[in-house]
Amino acid sequence: MADVDYKQLEERLGRQLLAQRLKIQTHHVARLFGNGKVWFHIEHIRTLHRIIRNTLKATGLYWRGHHNALAVRVNFQELFCADLPEAFDGYRLLHISDTHIDGNPELIDILTKLIEPLEYDLCVITGDFREGTFEDYETPTRRMVELRRHIKTATFAILGNHDAIEMVPMLEAGGIRLLLNEHVALENHGEKIWLAGVDDPHYYETDNLDKALENVPENGFKILLAHSPEICRKAAFASINLYLCGHTHAGQICLPGGRPLLTNSKCPRKCHSGQWSFEEMTGYTSRGAGTSSVAVRFNCPPEITVHTLRRT
Numbered sequence: 001m002a003d004v005d006y007k008q009l010e011e012r013l014g015r016q017l018l019a020q021r022l023k024i025q026t027h028h029v030a031r032l033f034g035n036g037k038v039w040f041h042i043e044h045i046r047t048l049h050r051i052i053r054n055t056l057k058a059t060g061l062y063w064r065g066h067h068n069a070l071a072v073r074v075n076f077q078e079l080f081c082a083d084l085p086e087a088f089d090g091y092r093l094l095h096i097s098d099t100h101i102d103g104n105p106e107l108i109d110i111l112t113k114l115i116e117p118l119e120y121d122l123c124v125i126t127g128d129f130r131e132g133t134f135e136d137y138e139t140p141t142r143r144m145v146e147l148r149r150h151i152k153t154a155t156f157a158i159l160g161n162h163d164a165i166e167m168v169p170m171l172e173a174g175g176i177r178l179l180l181n182e183h184v185a186l187e188n189h190g191e192k193i194w195l196a197g198v199d200d201p202h203y204y205e206t207d208n209l210d211k212a213l214e215n216v217p218e219n220g221f222k223i224l225l226a227h228s229p230e231i232c233r234k235a236a237f238a239s240i241n242l243y244l245c246g247h248t249h250a251g252q253i254c255l256p257g258g259r260p261l262l263t264n265s266k267c268p269r270k271c272h273s274g275q276w277s278f279e280e281m282t283g284y285t286s287r288g289a290g291t292s293s294v295a296v297r298f299n300c301p302p303e304i305t306v307h308t309l310r311r312t
């Protein structure tokens with residue numbers, strides 16, 4: 001097990017927010033393993049997933065849904081952004097989200113084969129590496145590091161609501177740099193833009209946009225990585241230019257036409273999937289590469305995305 005330097009994480013995430021995350025992680029486990037008097041118990045959740053899985057199997061739909069879940073597509077997007085510096089017109093971002101990489105053992109090979117021939121300038125990963133929310137975090141971390149070996153460029157990521165803060169040292173040792181309410185400057189042909197990332201705004205609510213943007217020039221072009229689209233309004237009013245996220249899986253199980261049954265996020269409906277805009281800000285919500293809870297997808301294909309930035 002990798003040593004976790006909590007002092008260093010505290011400096012990066014912020015003292016109060018690290019304490020909040022660790023307490024919620026512990027509280028979350030305590031709730032899941034409650035004394036059986038609460039409904040929200042791990043066995044109940046597993047039973048619910050088993051019922052859904054068995055119902056799908058009984059109706060013959062499970063294997064079709066599972067096949068759909070592994071049919072990952074590469075989605076090529078052009079994102080038109082105001083104020084993009086000229087040097088970044090045509091800059092390409094490989095965007096991977098919600099791999100839940102230990103949920104489907106076949107996924108790592110599928111993603112490796114898809115990523116190998118792609119051309120891009122930077123890779124960003126918007127969280128949810130792990131399938132569960134409390135168990136083993138080393139297996140998904142190891143698999144993500146294995147996947148990272150096939151990524152040709154620098155790779156930046158944020159944590160999702162399924163991820164533990166303890167994954168950070170192993171991911172970073174494997175070449176995936178986490179942005180814990182932090183930012184980095186990206187330089188291209190003498191011009192700069194800023195890439196910021198916040199910790200999970202959905203469950204842990206440990207995002208701190210102020211800290212992530214500390215010392216970033218007000219007029220600089222800013223890309224924000226956030227796990228869910230739920231802070232889109234706050235980001236738009238903090239003059240973020242481009243917002244990249246995942247979390248919703250676009251519903252994962254959708255009605256014909258792609259209408260989701262559930263997206264587990266509190267934000268405008270337009271932000272649940274694909275490209276959207278909020279005020280002056282452009283946004284993109286990935287459908288995700290993996291699955292959560294039950295390894296099926298219907299009317300909602302999994303994706304990895306190559307965004308080409310375009311100057312308007």
Ligand SMILES: [Fe+2]
Pocket residue numbers: 098100128160162247248249288292
């Ligand atoms: Fe997810």
